[in-house]
Amino acid sequence: MSGRVQPSRQINIVLRQPEPIQRPLAEPEPPQAGKHVPTDGPLSDIFKELNGMIGLDNVKSLVHEIYALLQISRFRAEAGLLHNSHVYHMIFKGSPGTGKTTVARLMGRMFHALGVLSKGHFIEVERADLVGEYIGHTALKTRELMKKAMGGILFIDEAYSLARGGEKDFGKEAIDCLVKGMEDKKNEFILILAGYSEEMEAFLATNPGLPSRFPIQVEFEDYSIEQLVQICELLAKEREYMLLPQAIIKLKQHLAEEKAAQWRAFSNARYVRNVLEKAIRHQAVRLLGTYTTSPPKQELMSIRPEDLKFK
Template sequence: MSGRSLPSRQINIVLRQPESHASPLADTEPQLLGKRTPQDGPLSDIFKELNHMIGLDNVKELVHEIYALLQISHFRTEAGLSSNSHVYHMIFKGSPGTGKTTVARLMGRMFHAMGVLSKGHFIEVERADLVGEYIGHTALKTRELIKKAMGGILFIDEAYSLARGGDKDFGKESIDALVKGMEDKKNDFILILAGYSEEMEQFLATNPGLPSRFPIQVEFEDYHIDQLIQITELMAKEREYVLLPHTIAKLKQHLTEEKAVTWRAFSNARYVRNLLEKSMRHQAVRLLSQYTSSPSKAELMSIRPEDLKIK
């Protein structure tokens, strides 16, 4: 499918993390919130990956809505009916480590599998990749990146940094080039801008025409403590490690304190990933000092409280 026009209304979605304590380690079928989803092929794999992500119920619902819309549009075309096209440029708002980049990658793959994007590849950039050093250089760099993104996703993290320098900053030149690219090549790529919620709101306010060009705006809320524990357990399982009960208790206490102190800069899943990998290194040092021969399989897998070296 190809060709998309701007929907008549903007979709604003808040991703509220559910208060679920269900184990993230159980196998799940490719179903999203009880909806019908593809059972085989590339799309099935995409939905399985999304379904295994902790929380994000609203974004799962959004992905299903887009899938359903594209599928029904296909059926309408086959039936000889008109099929309305849509624009899928998006704004992802939220703290680091809340799944924005991962979801953007999955969407690129889904749009490719559904025939909206010819390649579905993912290009992630930031201000330094877009803004040049002299007049005209920025527009050239931005157009080149748009060209590379043709058929896929162009993902700009901390997009609000493009507007921080004021009217005389070259960032404005990049914004203008992006807006023009969105209009001229709206059927050929999808632009996703991401960053902190408040800063993204301020960024959108700098140009009256910007908000309407992004029909889908998604708020990624921070994970609560129980979800961060689930995410850590899932990451450990993927690496064939196990967090012992006392380790989990220690981690939960630490996360509660850390979030209270560094709520603005807390990096969510990224934080617990770094903490887990640090604990794996500490475990390796501990095992080498404790054993003269190979430790048991259980010991090799176990992350003990003393491995979680946190204040």
């Protein structure tokens, strides 16, 4: 064996850079959903009026949904996409004085501003306006009212009364005529039926084809006592009056008693409006008997506890 040392072999190691991991491009995050509403023009006034109403959160959401749908439909049309027309006949369920008529009027104005209705006018009717006195008279009256409503809103309050008379009652004739008109002229006017929740449910059950013809059904909740007080204060402010703190306490106590005693017949905002107007009359009598000259401005504006009389 030779004593020569073998030279060491140099090993060159080439380190390869790892290939970058191919990751899919991240989807852009959608913008935060918000309630975009118009800031000028007729639509702005409509939304200001709606949002100025106390409560009605679910109703306000519905109006915004319809507005958003119509706006997006317009954008789709401009982009060359399909934009099918929708049916907007509605059922409003709830107690009296919960804003059903006011919201129906606002919707007429909104649909007109967005080009859905050619006029946007509002026609309010009840059973007596639709039901005639002899065979054929009801259909004639109903068709005439639908004709007047073309381009606008036909609003039937206490609509369930049309089905109360049974099979032989002329109210059924009015229902049949309305159903036909809704189908034949579905894009030319909007029919809104309103009434107590339970009665409207029973009314819809009388005709299997009715519920599907009203794709939009919304509940108008009764106002809480706090909301009723807010409504009363708002109505007073519009008239340049104000309820003093003790008057507000007295009003709250009375509303709690009244709602508990007459939960079925309580008329919500309509009730507090009547209470306020009565208080304004009593305030006038009190001031006239107290001052020999013009009362101070503050007194002319103030509603005191003694002005609130509920009997």
